[in-house]
Amino acid sequence: MTITYEQAITVHEQADQLITGEQIAAGIDTMARQITDAMAEDMPLVLCVLNGGLIPMAQLLLKLQFPLETDYLHATRYGKKTVGTNLSWLARPSVDFKDRTVLVVDDIFDEGHTLAAICEYLQEAGAKQVYAAALLNKVHDRKVEYRPDFIGLDVEDRFVYGFGMDYHGYFRNVEGIYAVKGM
Ligand code: IMP
Numbered sequence: 001m002t003i004t005y006e007q008a009i010t011v012h013e014q015a016d017q018l019i020t021g022e023q024i025a026a027g028i029d030t031m032a033r034q035i036t037d038a039m040a041e042d043m044p045l046v047l048c049v050l051n052g053g054l055i056p057m058a059q060l061l062l063k064l065q066f067p068l069e070t071d072y073l074h075a076t077r078y079g080k081k082t083v084g085t086n087l088s089w090l091a092r093p094s095v096d097f098k099d100r101t102v103l104v105v106d107d108i109f110d111e112g113h114t115l116a117a118i119c120e121y122l123q124e125a126g127a128k129q130v131y132a133a134a135l136l137n138k139v140h141d142r143k144v145e146y147r148p149d150f151i152g153l154d155v156e157d158r159f160v161y162g163f164g165m166d167y168h169g170y171f172r173n174v175e176g177i178y179a180v181k182g183m
Pocket residue numbers: 052077078106107108109110111112113114115138158159160161165166
C-alpha cells in the first residue's frame with residue numbers, strides 16, 4: 001500500500017507520541033556505556049541492520065569513542081507491510097567478520113525472529129563473538145528464546161514508527177517514537 005500526502009499528514013497528527021527524542025538519547029547513552037564496557041578493546045565490526053537501524057546506529061556510533069569499523073546488512077521481516085513472518089536477505093555484510101567481535105544494531109526487538117536469524121548467521125559464518133543492540137524492546141510475551149545483549153528502551157505493544165522505523169515506508173525521519181492511532 002502506498003499512502004498519499006494527506007494520509008501521511010493525518011496519520012502523524014493523530015498518532016500518540018510514546019517516547020520523546022530526549023528519552024531516546026538517554027537510552028542510547030546507557031546502551032553506549034554498556035557496549036563500551038563490553039568491547040572497547042576488541043576493535044569490533046558494527047553492523048547496521050538497514051533500513052530501521054540507520055538512525056539508531058548513527059546516534060549510537062557518535063557515543064562509541066573507541067576503535068571500531070562499520071558496515072551494513074539488509075535483512076527484513078516485514079518489508080513495507082505491518083504483518084508477516086518472512087525473513088529475506090537483501091544484503092549480507094561485505095567487510096570480513098571472521099574471528100572478529102561483531103555488534104549488530106537494529107531498531108526494534110519485536111518477536112525476535114529477525115535479530116535471532118541474523119546473529120545465528122554471523123556466528124555460523126565465523127564471527128568470534130556476536131552481540132546485538134536494539135534501540136527498542138516491544139513488551140509482550142510472543143518472543144523467541146533469543147534475547148539481544150543491549151536494549152535502549154521498552155515500548156508498548158503497538159505498531160510504532162519514528163527514529164528509523166517506518167509506517168508504509170514513511171516517517172523514518174521523525175524524532176521520537178509514535179504509535180499509529182488504532183494500531
Ligand atoms: P521481529 O523479527 O519480530 O523481532 O521483527 C523485527 C523487525 O520488524 C524490526 O527490525 C522492524 O524492522 C520490524 N518491526 C517490528 N515491529 C515494528 C513496529 O512496531 N514498527 C516498525 N517496524 C517494526
